[in-house]
Amino acid sequence: MDFALSLDQKGLGKDIQEFSRRFLAPIAAECDEKQEFIPTEIWNQMACLGYCGLPIPLEYGGAGLGALDTLICLEAAGKGGAAAGHLLSWAVSTVLGSIPIIKFGTPEQKELYLPRIANGELICAFCLTEPDAGSDAGSIRTRAERSGDYYVLNGTKAFITNGPIADLCLIFAVTDPDRGSEGISAFLVESSFPGFSRGKQLDKMGIRCSPTGDLILRDCLVPAANRLGPEGQGFKTVAHHTLEWERANFSFFLGVMEYNLQTCIKYARERIQFKRPIARFQAIRHMLAEMRVELDAARLMFYRIGWMIDQGLVPAPVQASSAKYFLTRALKKNADYAVQIHGANGMMKEYPVERTLRDYKIAEIGGGTTQIQLDIIAGNIIKS
Amino acid sequence: MRWIVCIKQVPDTTEIRIDSRTNNLVREGIASIMNPYDCHALEAALQLRDQHGGQVTVVTMGPSQAEECLRDALAMGADEAVLLSDPAFRGADTLATSYTLAAAIRRLAPVQLIFCGKQAIDGDTAQVGPELAEWLGLPHIAGVEYLVVKANNITARREAESEYYLVEANLPALVTISRTMNEPRLPSVWGRLRANRTPITVWTGEDLDIDPNRIGLAGSPTRVKRIFYPQHQRQTQIRQGNAEQLSNWLVKTLAEERLL
Ligand SMILES: Cc1cc2nc3c(=O)[nH]c(=O)nc-3n(C[C@H](O)[C@H](O)[C@@H](O)COP(=O)(O)OP(=O)(O)OC[C@H]3O[C@@H](n4cnc5c(N)ncnc54)[C@H](O)[C@@H]3O)c2cc1C
Ligand SMILES: Cc1cc2nc3c(=O)[nH]c(=O)nc-3n(C[C@H](O)[C@H](O)[C@H](O)COP(=O)(O)OP(=O)(O)OC[C@H]3O[C@@H](n4cnc5c(N)ncnc54)[C@H](O)[C@@H]3O)c2cc1C
Numbered sequence: 001m002d003f004a005l006s007l008d009q010k011g012l013g014k015d016i017q018e019f020s021r022r023f024l025a026p027i028a029a030e031c032d033e034k035q036e037f038i039p040t041e042i043w044n045q046m047a048c049l050g051y052c053g054l055p056i057p058l059e060y061g062g063a064g065l066g067a068l069d070t071l072i073c074l075e076a077a078g079k080g081g082a083a084a085g086h087l088l089s090w091a092v093s094t095v096l097g098s099i100p101i102i103k104f105g106t107p108e109q110k111e112l113y114l115p116r117i118a119n120g121e122l123i124c125a126f127c128l129t130e131p132d133a134g135s136d137a138g139s140i141r142t143r144a145e146r147s148g149d150y151y152v153l154n155g156t157k158a159f160i161t162n163g164p165i166a167d168l169c170l171i172f173a174v175t176d177p178d179r180g181s182e183g184i185s186a187f188l189v190e191s192s193f194p195g196f197s198r199g200k201q202l203d204k205m206g207i208r209c210s211p212t213g214d215l216i217l218r219d220c221l222v223p224a225a226n227r228l229g230p231e232g233q234g235f236k237t238v239a240h241h242t243l244e245w246e247r248a249n250f251s252f253f254l255g256v257m258e259y260n261l262q263t264c265i266k267y268a269r270e271r272i273q274f275k276r277p278i279a280r281f282q283a284i285r286h287m288l289a290e291m292r293v294e295l296d297a298a299r300l301m302f303y304r305i306g307w308m309i310d311q312g313l314v315p316a317p318v319q320a321s322s323a324k325y326f327l328t329r330a331l332k333k334n335a336d337y338a339v340q341i342h343g344a345n346g347m348m349k350e351y352p353v354e355r356t357l358r359d360y361k362i363a364e365i366g367g368g369t370t371q372i373q374l375d376i377i378a379g380n381i382i383k384s
Numbered sequence: 385m386r387w388i389v390c391i392k393q394v395p396d397t398t399e400i401r402i403d404s405r406t407n408n409l410v411r412e413g414i415a416s417i418m419n420p421y422d423c424h425a426l427e428a429a430l431q432l433r434d435q436h437g438g439q440v441t442v443v444t445m446g447p448s449q450a451e452e453c454l455r456d457a458l459a460m461g462a463d464e465a466v467l468l469s470d471p472a473f474r475g476a477d478t479l480a481t482s483y484t485l486a487a488a489i490r491r492l493a494p495v496q497l498i499f500c501g502k503q504a505i506d507g508d509t510a511q512v513g514p515e516l517a518e519w520l521g522l523p524h525i526a527g528v529e530y531l532v533v534k535a536n537n538i539t540a541r542r543e544a545e546s547e548y549y550l551v552e553a554n555l556p557a558l559v560t561i562s563r564t565m566n567e568p569r570l571p572s573v574w575g576r577l578r579a580n581r582t583p584i585t586v587w588t589g590e591d592l593d594i595d596p597n598r599i600g601l602a603g604s605p606t607r608v609k610r611i612f613y614p615q616h617q618r619q620t621q622i623r624q625g626n627a628e629q630l631s632n633w634l635v636k637t638l639a640e641e642r643l644l
Contacts, residue, residue, distance in 0.1 A: 011459060011576045019570050050573030063573040073573075 009069055013076040017255075019049065020080025025352075028083035031209045032355055035201065037165060038086050038209075047120025051090070056098050060114035067244075068306030070095065071251035075299075078255020081352065084359040085209025087252035088366075092161045092210075093117070097124025099245045100170055100186065100238050104229040109188065113168060125166035126246075127157040127215060128239065134158075135372050137172075138181035138235060142217060144173035151175075151187060151227065153195070153220040161366070163213035164201040167191050171217070172234050179232060186234035188226040195220030206358030244309050246367050247320040251302045253331050253363055257295045260338040260353055264288060267342055278341070287337045294330035301326055318380045321373040328363040328370055335360045385438030386492060387429040389462070389499040390485055390516070391422040393446050393453040394506045402611045418453040421501025423460075423568040425561040429499045430461045430569070432533055439463035441492055445473055445484055451584055458579035459571030466492070470588040475601030478511040484599050485512070486519035487592040497538065498558040502527050513560035523553040526560045 005013070023042050031037070038046070046052055054070045056062020065073070074095075077087050098117050101109055116122045133140040142155025153173050157163070169189045176183030189196060199214030229238045265288060268279035278284050301323035308316045335356035339346035346353050364370045396417040403410050418426075429440045442457040444450045445468040454465035468488055476484065489495060498520075500513035510526070517524035525531075529548075531540040533555070542549050543562055571579070589599060597603055623630060638644045 007455075007580045008577060011455065011571075011580060012573060015459070015571045015573075015576055022570075048572065049570060054573070063577070065573070 005072070009072045012065075012069065013072055013079075015049075016051065016073050016076040017080040019046075019051075020077045020082040022080075024077065024083070024086055025081030028081065028086070028209065028352065028355070029349065031086065032083055033208075033349070035203070035208045035211070037089055037211050044120055046090070047118070050118075052094050052120045053098070053114075053118025054094055056102065056114050056118045060110060061118040062098070062114065063118075066306070067248060067309035068303060071248045071302060071306045074249065074252040075255040075258075075302075078252040079258045080255070081259050082252075083209040083355065084253065084256050084362070085207040087256075088207055088362065089123075089162050089210040091249045091252055092126060093122075093124040093166075095245055095249050096126040096242065097122070097168065097170070100126075100228055100242050101188070103241060104186075104238050106225075108225065109228065113188065117168070122167045123162055123165050125160050125162040125169045125215075126242075127160050127163075127169050127171045129158050129160070131156060131158045135369055137239070138184070140172060140174065140184065142171065142173040143177075144175050144185060144187060144222070146175070146224070149224050151222045151224060153187065153189070153217040153222055155217050157215040157217075159202070159212055160215055161210055161212055163215050164198055164211040169196075169215060170228065170238075171215070172239065173217075175231050175234075181235045182232050184235040184239075185231050186228040186238040187222050188228055189217075189220065189222050193220055193222055205361070206355075207362040208358075210362075240315070244305055244314050244316055244320045247324040248302060248305050248309065250324055250327055250363055250367065251306075253327055253360075254295065254299050254302060256356060256359075257291070257298070257331060257334045260334055260356055261288065261291045261295060263351075263353060264291070264338050264341045267345075271343075284341060287341060291334050291337055294326075294333060298323070298327040298330045317376050321368070321376040324363070324367065325370060325373040325377070328360070328373075331356070331360045331363055385436070386495045387433055387438055387440045387497055387499065388489055388492060388495050389422065389426045389429045389440060389442045389457070390501075390512070391426065391442055391444050391453055391457060392419045392501070392504045392512075393417070393444060393450040394419045394504055416449065416452060418456050419501050419504045419506075421503060421505070421561060421563055422453075424563050424565050425499040425501050425559075426457055426460060426462065427566045427568040428528075428531065428559075428561055429497075431566070432497070433463075436533065438496060441466065443468065443485065443488055443492075445469070445476070445481060445488075447474075454584055455579045456571070458582050459576040460569055461571075461575060464585065465582070466585045466587060468587050468592075470590075470599075472589050472596065472600045475604060476599065477604035477606035478507070478509050478515055479605060480599050480601075480603035482512050482515035482519055483603060484592070484594065485516050487594045488587060489516070489520060491587075491592065495556050497533065497555060498522070500558065500560045502560045502562050510560070513558060517558040520558070522556055522558050524558040524560070525551045525553060527562050528559045529562045529564045531559060531565075 050063040053062030054065050054073055058064040074091050101113055128137050130140050144151040144153050171187045171189045172184055174183055175185040195218050197216045202212045268284050269277050271278045305320050305323050338353040339357055342351055342353055345351050393416045395414040433440050440462045441464050442454055442462045443466045448469055451467055458465055473484055503510035514524050514526055525540045525542055527542045528540045529543050536555050538557055539552050
């Protein structure tokens, strides 16, 4: 077993952390305040550097990275101090936007979309949740009815990351209502297709740099060639075989935790109370130590998931859900301690740590809630 | 056509530790980076290559770990990298360093233009560039913040305290680059992956036409006798009074301290 990072992983991590420090960290607070995504010129720069196509094969203009390398890149962006919201939107677009196409797309679909995701032209969304189907994602009701060379889609998708800005949406809809989750198919829907519209951008407590919104499909015409994967396999195959990636995507939070920890160490060494740095007090030291231990454990669980995907050892629902479950716990504590160590300053928007205490909640809700992760783990280990 | 960039690996910290016995820098356990000035020098060279063609060759003298900053340079877009590494090079002052670099650059001839950083953030002497030019018998322009290359000629603006100079020279020449010159690019993912797959040329003393008495500690007339942190003292006085009293007091005090 080799725990050392490869030359590529070290180098890519260093570069992306530096990018994040230079370009994303300085805009984090203001974008959080105004609920704004990454400005276009910075997004385009990310595309030029290869960041919008991390896992996309080289022949389609991507960087051709594996899962472990990709998640180390996401982590590095967090370390540089970028807002978690920016990273969530980026990860959803770049990873969840491309992986289903890479795995299940026809050569034409790959040719049509992957190069434009990699060059930053297309921002993507992954659209499962509906107003009445959240944790019970198999109960979605958006309909897709075949009509000649088209499918006609009707329904509403709710709480969609990048909903307000996405150009390409992977939409899950029911093609055969009698077959339950085996009657669900996946569609690549461009925002320019007739019948596609968006709800307004939602006002959120956290992860505000990631635009979230509803999508409304009213007789939306989708070419049959844009169905991704076989009919009826949208949920069972496309969504399920993206699960590990969906969990691994949260790895940017590892970097956010590292950033918080380093910020706290620096602060604790500098802040003097009772005539000594607060870093001398055992209560503070133990908080920092706990932050470090749990970050390390979460990181190892995430690296294992990346490694398992690269080795083809998937599906790995227990390991993937465990990693996300544990990350969420560690993150919640990290965010809480970070504010605590900073005292009153910790609550102030001038300091970067309060944001995580609002942002962490997405990890407990998005991509399957904490309760659902535990359910998946329990279901798999108890097998009844 | 070759554009050469000399880069130095330096410790990435402001808390430099010094070995009290040898008066040398303690490099163990400290993360290293490319000297920031050299990033700007490399950026300048890459831009010229993109305009005029040719290839950018980066050269460093240092221990085997210095390979890391060569990889960074390759990732940014340099075409080839040379590491000058030999236990005999150890302990070099600026004279021995520039002598060794000159021998390497002679092997890389013909060259168009040689770039150095204006200074290194650790040693900070700003001597290596000009000395290197002397060894090679080339004109040099130090502290450059803007330059144009046309045919066999370079025009460069060099910074000075309160003015600047516009200097012309024939090529080949050497320039040392100021940090205000440009914004260094970041490596792309593709650049980084390519860099990790590019072989690095390693030259020892045997690969160079050099006099063994002019390299390393043996070739270094300079000895750093002592390195110390300057003591900064701060004294605060809070005084009250009207504007006239206060300004009189201030002028008097500054004059007494010989600050006026
Ligand atoms: C604190 C300290 C003080 C020192 N004081 C002196 C002194 O007073 N006199 C003295 O002779 N030596 C001194 N040295 C040793 C000196 O730093 C190095 O031995 C010398 O190799 C480089 O000098 P510099 O760092 O000042 O470089 P500078 O001359 O400041 O560097 C200018 C440029 O030269 C190029 N360059 C420098 N070193 C290399 C290299 N190894 N490989 C490739 N390119 C390079 C780079 O482009 C760099 O940007 C000192 C070292 C330290 C750590
Ligand atoms: C900022 C943000 C971005 C999002 N982005 C996307 C996106 O890009 N794409 C997308 O498809 N969705 C997205 N979602 C939706 C998200 O996936 C759902 O919110 C999530 O799956 C939970 O669904 P729900 O909100 O309907 O909660 P519910 O399912 O109504 O759950 C309510 C509570 O009940 C618990 N619960 C539910 N069922 C069980 C059970 N069986 N056992 C125990 N407890 C249970 C839940 O854990 C939760 O605590 C996003 C949500 C947010 C907040």
